[in-house]
Amino acid sequence: xxxxxxxxxxxxxxxxxxxxxxxxxxxxxxxxxxxxxxxxxxxxxxxxxxxxxxxxxxxxxxxxxxxxxxxxxxxxxxxxxxxxxxxxxxxxxxxxxxxxxxxxxxxxxxxxxxxxxxxxxxxxxxxxxxxxxxxxxxxxxxxxxxxxxxxxxxxxxxxxxxxxxxxxxxxxxxxxxxxxxxxxxxxxxxxxxxxxxxxxxxxxxxxxxxxxxxxxxxxxxxxxxxxxxxxxxxxxxxxxxxxxxxxxxxxxxxxxxxxxxxxxxxxxxxxxxxxxxxxxxxxxxxxxxxxxxxxxxxxxxxxxxxxxxxxxxxxxxxxxxxxxxxxxxxxxxxxxxxxxxxxxxxxxxxxxxxxxxxxxxxxxxxxxxxxxxxxxxxxxxxxxxxxxxxxxxxxxxxxxxxxxxxxxxxxxxxxxxxxxxxxxxxxxxxxxxxxxxxxxxxxxxxxxxxxxxxxxxxxxxxxxxxxxxxxxxxxxxxxxxxxxxxxxxxxxxxxxxxxxxxxxxxxxxxxxxx
Numbered sequence: 001x002x003x004x005x006x007x008x009x010x011x012x013x014x015x016x017x018x019x020x021x022x023x024x025x026x027x028x029x030x031x032x033x034x035x036x037x038x039x040x041x042x043x044x045x046x047x048x049x050x051x052x053x054x055x056x057x058x059x060x061x062x063x064x065x066x067x068x069x070x071x072x073x074x075x076x077x078x079x080x081x082x083x084x085x086x087x088x089x090x091x092x093x094x095x096x097x098x099x100x101x102x103x104x105x106x107x108x109x110x111x112x113x114x115x116x117x118x119x120x121x122x123x124x125x126x127x128x129x130x131x132x133x134x135x136x137x138x139x140x141x142x143x144x145x146x147x148x149x150x151x152x153x154x155x156x157x158x159x160x161x162x163x164x165x166x167x168x169x170x171x172x173x174x175x176x177x178x179x180x181x182x183x184x185x186x187x188x189x190x191x192x193x194x195x196x197x198x199x200x201x202x203x204x205x206x207x208x209x210x211x212x213x214x215x216x217x218x219x220x221x222x223x224x225x226x227x228x229x230x231x232x233x234x235x236x237x238x239x240x241x242x243x244x245x246x247x248x249x250x251x252x253x254x255x256x257x258x259x260x261x262x263x264x265x266x267x268x269x270x271x272x273x274x275x276x277x278x279x280x281x282x283x284x285x286x287x288x289x290x291x292x293x294x295x296x297x298x299x300x301x302x303x304x305x306x307x308x309x310x311x312x313x314x315x316x317x318x319x320x321x322x323x324x325x326x327x328x329x330x331x332x333x334x335x336x337x338x339x340x341x342x343x344x345x346x347x348x349x350x351x352x353x354x355x356x357x358x359x360x361x362x363x364x365x366x367x368x369x370x371x372x373x374x375x376x377x378x379x380x381x382x383x384x385x386x387x388x389x390x391x392x393x394x395x396x397x398x399x400x401x402x403x404x405x406x407x408x409x410x411x412x413x414x415x416x417x418x419x420x421x422x423x424x425x426x427x428x429x430x431x432x433x434x435x436x437x438x439x440x441x442x443x444x445x446x447x448x449x450x451x452x453x454x455x456x457x458x459x460x461x462x463x464x465x466x467x468x469x470x471x472x473x474x475x476x477x478x479x480x481x482x483x484x485x486x487x488x489x490x491x492x493x494x495x496x497x498x499x500x501x502x503x504x505x506x507x508x509x510x511x512x513x514x
Contacts, residue, residue: 019100021094023087026084029085029269031066032090032136033067033086034083035075035081036067036069038069054102061091106138111128127165130169131166133146152278160322168330180388181293181294183212185290197362201408201411202380205407210250212251214254216254219272221451227355230351230463231422232416233419236253243418255289300323302336304340307445309341339379343444343447349450350457350459350460352428352465356425364409382395436481439477442472443510444508444509446507453501458497468485469484
């Protein structure tokens with residue numbers, strides 16, 4: 001997000017005092033934070049406190065940021081420290097003169113307060129909130145307040161429709177010359193469910209257009225964009241994305257670089273740590289991205305399982321209804337598909353390990369994970385039928401033929417080439433198996449704890465980190481057999497992940513003989 005041109009001057013610190021910009025190299029996520037000394041004349045004269053929202057100006061560039069007050073020797077007198085997000089968005093340079101002021105009050109916050117008290121919001125109110133979020137005017141605290149006020153099914157259907165439309169309007173929107181443009185999304189919560197890089201080349205090879213934007217991981221071991229980035233560049237802007245799609249019929253890119261529904265990225269970043277998987281927010285998030293990418297026909301994978309994001313059929317059916325209703329309201333034909341979410345898909349969990357599974361399926365490797373292949377073919381078949389590229393009941397057979405004869409692999413390689421070149425997945429420096437001390441049959445696999453092991457090993461930050469799962473529900477095991485192997489870039493991370501895994505033997509639950 002770039003700095004805004006000044007819309008109003010605000011109230012500049014008395015005497016026109018300025019501070020010199022200094023880049024501190026502090027990662028505060030996407031929230032812009034400015035650090036000033038407690039004894040700064042600006043802090044003292046303006047009455048700024050820590051967590052105050054302030055406006056900072058550098059020439060004709062302006063940015064709203066959150067204030068952090070420094071009491072130690074981190075900053076010299078007359079210096080203002082900028083977090084990485086603040087530095088990038090303001091476009092600051094070293095020692096550049098910065099001016100500070102109180103920002104104009106945000107009128108849209110009254111709508112957040114109204115929603116907190118249980119009032120419904122009309123389309124204008126929702127549009128105002130989303131517009132200010134996209135502009136970077138809201139702090140993480142403000143965004144958390146809005147998300148919490150909307151959680152617990154406190155958005156009615158019309159509010160979800162209005163939220164979806166508002167999120168589309170604040171970003172770029174792609175249009176295509178075809179009357180059918182397909183897309184696919186998974187609601188998440190299932191480690192290793194990396195079907196997108198297999199589905200996109202299948203449907204593109206079948207002649208359909210699929211401009212696929214994907215997310216990076218926020219709290220999971222890997223997002224689709226993280227896995228795809230192991231294989232090819234994904235940071236494509238809208239123009240580059242269009243070139244790839246027009247050349248090859250499909251792409252797999254990171255949605256944040258293309259600025260499609262940018263408010264969604266800001267909402268998700270705060271929503272996930274709060275663990276607020278509200279149906280309304282989820283529907284608006286998914287469908288705003290698809291509408292902004294120019295899709296007309298959308299398939300949504302909804303894994304259902306005891307340790308998946310969607311844990312029961314009642315919740316899944318309610319989500320199904322909302323996706324169809326809101327999709328129709330914003331001009332999308334949506335087909336949710338309820339799938340098995342009882343255990344991870346494939347073997348690898350983590351960017352590089354998942355990428356290796358994807359390549360094995362696309363290249364028809366004899367040892368490719370059968371569940372990942374089967375799930376990708378099922379979903380690709382639904383998508384082909386939804387877009388009328390295959391008669392009802394024959395989509396999966398067409399998808400299988402395209403995969404089996406190598407067309408999908410050739411199309412995937414061509415897409416990677418168009419995005420910047422196919423890469424070889426890296427290999428972690430350290431690996432260690434986790435064994436079972438018992439004999440028995442695998443009764444269950446805990447998706448959430450298994451994902452936790454992969455993250456403790458370093459995924460997705462370390463692309464080669466994660467784990468490889470060796471067992472599936474129903475498998476018969478003997479004592480001393482490996483359940484999974486943890487991969488890490490450093491010995492310390494490997495030890496940390498192994499300590500967690502060994503302290504929780506129920507990650508893989510066994511039924512033992514009486």
